[in-house]
Amino acid sequence: MxxxxxxxxxxxxxxxxxxxxxxxxxxxxxxxxxxxxxxxxxxxxxxSKDDLYLAVLERAYAHIRAVERDVRVAELSPADALRTIAEATYDHHTTHQEFMRLVSTENILRAQHLRRSPTILAENSSAIGVLEQVIARGVATGDFRDDVDALDVHMMISAYACFHVANRHTFDAIFGRDMLDPALQPAHRALIGDMIVATMTCRARTGG
CATH class of the missing domain: 1.10.10.60 (Homeodomain-like)
Incomplete structure (x- = not known):
């Protein structure tokens, strides 16, 4: 080996x-x-155990950032690019539940390991940079509002996708719906794209 x-x-x-x-x-x-x-x-x-855990985190974050980078945003309209990024993130998070658990653990630890990693911080900055480029193109063409920044959009996408994994069991117990039911995935996947695009275009269409 x-x-x-x-x-x-x-x-x-x-x-x-x-x-x-x-x-x-x-x-x-x-x-x-x-x-x-x-x-x-x-x-x-x-x-050490700390270093092993940090290596696990770095690999997990590198994977989701690679998924985002694989979206060829320059070849898409701003709206299609945002929709595709949102859908790709949703697909990743709902099929990589271990990543969601690692993120939850690191939040409990107040990101003490993540803060030690220049690799993760640089990777995440590049992800925001891609969103900034897409949003700037949409603002320039008048298709997007100009009062929502890339970090807000990233937060919205992550929040929706993470919720399906982090709250799966409590949501099912309360409402009787398994949010990771395969039959629901196409509709939920489309919904996050609709939400993000609608958010970015609502004021642009009405003129403020």
Missing amino acids: TTITTQQDILDVATAEFAAHGFAGARVDEIAARTRTTKRMIYYYFA
């Missing part, structure tokens, strides 16, 4: 362990037992 393969194997298992049990509850012994390596080897690649 190559070094890269070994590290990927460790990160795969560590992602599941941290997502299932949080940072405090995760056990490096358990990760070692479920990989084709040893605890000593894990600490060879990742100096």
Whole structure:
């Protein structure tokens, strides 16, 4: 097994362990037992539990940022670009529940690990930069309002997508609807695109 393969194997298992049990509850012994390596080897690649957890976070955030970058915004109208970004984010979050659990854990820890990562901070800045470009094009053509910034749009998209995973079980218990029911996904996916585009175009269409 190559070094890269070994590290990927460790990160795969560590992602599941941290997502299932949080940072405090995760056990490096358990990760070692479920990989084709040893605890000593894990600490060879990742100096501490903290460093392993940070590597898991960095890989998880890199994946969603790559999904966003794959949207060819320059080839789309501003409205279509926003809709596509929103739908791609929804698809990612609802099919990568471990990512949502990692984000929840890091919020409980007040982002103490995430703040240590220049990689994550740079990746997230680039995501906002893409939205800024799309919004600027829409404002310039008169299609978008100019009083909502890229960070607001990112927040709205993330909030809707995250809610489906973070509140899935309580929502189902209260209202009897599983928000991740496959039959509901096409409608929910379309709804986030509609919400974002409508938000950005509502004042532009009425002239303020």
